[in-house]
Amino acid sequence: MTRPVQRYLGACHCGGVRFAITTDFPELTQCDCSMCKRRSATMVKVHESAFELLAGAELLTAYQFHTHTARHFFCKVCGIYPFHRKRVTPDNFGINVACLDDFDPTGIPLRQAMGAAMP
Numbered sequence: 001m002t003r004p005v006q007r008y009l010g011a012c013h014c015g016g017v018r019f020a021i022t023t024d025f026p027e028l029t030q031c032d033c034s035m036c037k038r039r040s041a042t043m044v045k046v047h048e049s050a051f052e053l054l055a056g057a058e059l060l061t062a063y064q065f066h067t068h069t070a071r072h073f074f075c076k077v078c079g080i081y082p083f084h085r086k087r088v089t090p091d092n093f094g095i096n097v098a099c100l101d102d103f104d105p106t107g108i109p110l111r112q113a114m115g116a117a118m119p
């Protein structure tokens with residue numbers, strides 16, 4: 001069961017990076033790739049048209065590995081990962097839902113993504 005489409009605000013820990021997403025939260029994902037298992041984030045996927053970077057572009061550093069398609073952003077001040085550009089669907093962002101203001105994941109299905117098995 002999805003939620004009404006709504007705009008959610010998010011930020012890194014220091015507040016330098018601020019963003020908004022618009023989504024109905026069809027699902028949340030966790031991933032077992034070498035990156036995700038270390039940062040242990042729960043994510044929601046949104047198309048780039050549903051993503052707004054409100055502040056902090058100059059604070060974002062991109063980390064890339066393996067195929068160098070995905071771009072994993074983190075705040076260079078506080079080190080928090082707020083979102084990344086996805087590898088298989090590079091016009092989409094994966095959003096760290098723990099960075100969203102007042103977000104309650106109750107009732108949203110959680111899917112395990114098999115990142116480690118991807119070539």
Ligand SMILES: [Zn+2]
Nearest residue numbers: 012014075078
């Ligand atoms: Zn920060």
